[in-house]
Amino acid sequence: MLLRMRMPLPESQPSFPEVDRVIHEPARLAILTVLSACTGADFTFLQAATGLSKGNLSVQLTRLEEAGLVSIEKKLFRKTTRTTVKLTRLGKQQLAEYWRTMRTIQEQGGSLVK
Amino acid sequence: MDNQSRLTYLTRHYYDLQGIRTAPTWLYLLVIQAEPHTSPRSNGLGWVLVFLAMGLMAWWSWWAGRYYAHRFGRVESTWIPLPTSRLYWSLVMGCFIFSMYRIIFTSYRGDLPYMFTLVWLSPLFNGENPLVRRIYYAVAGALVLSSTYYLQFNHIGNNFIIAIQCVVLLALGLADHLLLMSLRAPAHEDAVA
Numbered sequence: 001m002l003l004r005m006r007m008p009l010p011e012s013q014p015s016f017p018e019v020d021r022v023i024h025e026p027a028r029l030a031i032l033t034v035l036s037a038c039t040g041a042d043f044t045f046l047q048a049a050t051g052l053s054k055g056n057l058s059v060q061l062t063r064l065e066e067a068g069l070v071s072i073e074k075k076l077f078r079k080t081t082r083t084t085v086k087l088t089r090l091g092k093q094q095l096a097e098y099w100r101t102m103r104t105i106q107e108q109g110g111s112l113v114k
Numbered sequence: 115m116d117n118q119s120r121l122t123y124l125t126r127h128y129y130d131l132q133g134i135r136t137a138p139t140w141l142y143l144l145v146i147q148a149e150p151h152t153s154p155r156s157n158g159l160g161w162v163l164v165f166l167a168m169g170l171m172a173w174w175s176w177w178a179g180r181y182y183a184h185r186f187g188r189v190e191s192t193w194i195p196l197p198t199s200r201l202y203w204s205l206v207m208g209c210f211i212f213s214m215y216r217i218i219f220t221s222y223r224g225d226l227p228y229m230f231t232l233v234w235l236s237p238l239f240n241g242e243n244p245l246v247r248r249i250y251y252a253v254a255g256a257l258v259l260s261s262t263y264y265l266q267f268n269h270i271g272n273n274f275i276i277a278i279q280c281v282v283l284l285a286l287g288l289a290d291h292l293l294l295m296s297l298r299a300p301a302h303e304d305a306v307a
């Protein structure tokens with residue numbers, strides 16, 4: 001029989017702010033970082049910059065589009081489809097909010113260590 | 115450089131780092147210095163060669179743009195990679211006023227190579243650039259400025275000064291291209307839902 005010892009929790013637990021799960025995932029964060037540095041980027045550039053495979057990039061972009069963070073525009077150019085991805089206004093706000101949250105967590109974490 | 119900085123830098127400086135786009139311009143100027151018969155001043159054939167070279171340069175620039183778009187994609191951006199350093203703009207303005215003064219009042223054009231060097235040296239003063247890029251621009255700048263001074267001091271022709279500028283700008287273009295290649299992410303991280 002295993003006896004589990006429980007450490008008593010301190011009375012005042014610091015409450016960390018919630019992190020946006022959609023943005024926090026590394027691949028999606030990389031995509032959003034690229035898009036925040038320009039007006040728009042095409043699929044090939046996003047693939048070259050993030051190193052994601054076509055399939056994975058496509059899945060991540062769909063998730064971001066569903067969340068309303070990016071807009072995807074497909075145009076036919078010389079018999080090929082050119083996909084341009086742009087950050088929406090909501091995307092810009094959410095990304096800025098995400099970085100604010102991360103800074104808060106970093107500051108709180110730093111004060112806990114001290 | 116962490117991943118966030120790499121992504122931001124690569125996106126912002128994507129067109130700035132497309133070094134091989136301008137290669138034929140420097141090559142053409144280099145050929146003109148080495149072979150005076152291709153100069154438009156010499157004869158009618160010179161002008162034909164000039165127009166041919168300009169056509170070739172336009173074609174190369176278009177082809178290089180297509181190569182980059184095909185290989186690395188396209189970025190829509192309104193951002194211009196200009197240095198924000200006050201020191202840089204003070205130097206440019208100071209050098210411009212000084213060289214204009216000398217051209218107007220003494221007809222001396224020897225300051226123009228320095229002015230031109232200062233213009234293409236702008237990445238050195240842009241804090242966004244990684245250290246490696248600033249170092250190779252600093253080395254190139256030091257090389258060009260010292261050689262220009264040496265050549266002018268010894269009254270050696272302007273052809274050498276222009277030729278050195280062209281060779282250095284060709285090398286810088288290649289270095290920028292290699293930097294762009296190195297900033298691409300290796301294919302990875304597929305196991306994400």
